[in-house]
Amino acid sequence: MTHPRFQLAIVAVAALALNGCGRKDEPPADSAVAAPAPAAPMASVTTIETGKHVDANKRVVDTTSVFAPNDTMYVAVVTANATPSSTLKTLVTFQDGQVVDSSSQTVQSGPSSVTEFHLVKPGGWPTGDYTVEIMLDGQSVGTRRLTVRR
Amino acid sequence: MPNPNNPKGSRPDFSDVASGSSSAANRPVERHVEREVTYTVQKGDSLSKIAQQQLGDGRKWKEIFEANRDQITNPDLIHPGQVLRMPTEEGRP
Numbered sequence: 001m002t003h004p005r006f007q008l009a010i011v012a013v014a015a016l017a018l019n020g021c022g023r024k025d026e027p028p029a030d031s032a033v034a035a036p037a038p039a040a041p042m043a044s045v046t047t048i049e050t051g052k053h054v055d056a057n058k059r060v061v062d063t064t065s066v067f068a069p070n071d072t073m074y075v076a077v078v079t080a081n082a083t084p085s086s087t088l089k090t091l092v093t094f095q096d097g098q099v100v101d102s103s104s105q106t107v108q109s110g111p112s113s114v115t116e117f118h119l120v121k122p123g124g125w126p127t128g129d130y131t132v133e134i135m136l137d138g139q140s141v142g143t144r145r146l147t148v149r150r
Numbered sequence: 151m152p153n154p155n156n157p158k159g160s161r162p163d164f165s166d167v168a169s170g171s172s173s174a175a176n177r178p179v180e181r182h183v184e185r186e187v188t189y190t191v192q193k194g195d196s197l198s199k200i201a202q203q204q205l206g207d208g209r210k211w212k213e214i215f216e217a218n219r220d221q222i223t224n225p226d227l228i229h230p231g232q233v234l235r236m237p238t239e240e241g242r243p
Contacts, residue, residue, distance in 0.1 A: 057177055078176055088173075100164045105171035112176035119169045126162040 043086045043107070045141040047078035048134055058116040067148050069124035075117045075132055075144070082107040089135040090117045095128045107136075187236040191228050204236055213237040 051060035052071050060076045067073055077088055089104040100119070107113050125148040132144045189204055197211035205213070215225045217235045222228060 058172065058174055059176075088171075090171075094162065094164070096161075098161055098164070101167050101169045103169045103171050105173050108173040108175050110175050113173055114176045115171065115173040117169065117171045119167055121164070121167045123163075123166050 040083075041081040043082045043136060044080050045077055045088075045134065045136050046080050046112075047076075048142050048144055049076040049078075050074065050132070050144050050146060051076075054116050054118075058114040065144065065146050067125065067146060069121075069127065069148055069150060071125070071148075073119045073125075073130075073146060075134070077115045077117075077134055079107050079113045079115065079136065081111060082109045082113045084109045085137075087137055088115050088117075089138075091133045091135070092119065093131050093133075094126070095130070100130065187238055189234050189236050191230050191232040191234060193230045195228065195230070197222075197225050197228065200234070210237075 049060035049063055051062045051064050051074050052067065053061050054074050054076055055061050058076055059078075060074055073092075075090060079086065079088070084106075086107040086109065087104055088107055089102065091102050092100040094100055103117050105115050105117065107115050127148045127150055130146040130148065132146060133140055134142045134144075189200055191200070197214050198208040201211040201214055202208035211225065214234060214237065215222055217237045221232065221234075228234070
């Protein structure tokens, strides 16, 4: 006949063993964390065009970097994956760094958008070199050198 | 570096520069290409014969007539050498 204390010990060990087996079947506490959602594609500039005219879709139809003093300067910027808060900014400087103009425009959100900037100078552009810097959401994404000749 | 526009060395005045901007969805340019199909009338032709040959149905002579009202007043009277505009699928309702 087995000693009652020994029987108690056997029961206790068996209970612990069963309890341990049960826990093995339970998922770890952290396995229920959902996988992260795929990140939205970043807005980016795909094309920068400069010219004297744009079409109804705001795209430059006569791409050039050389202008006459009385020309209108157009800069068309094509963006991809713009969000409602995406903003383009242009900074136009004359050859010595003198600021000519600075403009910003909220970009039409969507997979592909066109934003046009235009500049006119009724008194005529001084001849020389101009630099247009394009910034998307505060980050410089490209520069274009324009020349005004008589 | 001296600016040749400003021999006196003064900076150019850009205060009259006006600028503007706008943004829109980038849409592919839809170019409507006019496809005009013509037929030169041969000796012995009639509108119904041309309709049969060109449109596959002699009853469509009225479409040819309508498309050429500016040069055909009598559908029974067409002349060799006349260049007729042929109705296309795009032009039909």
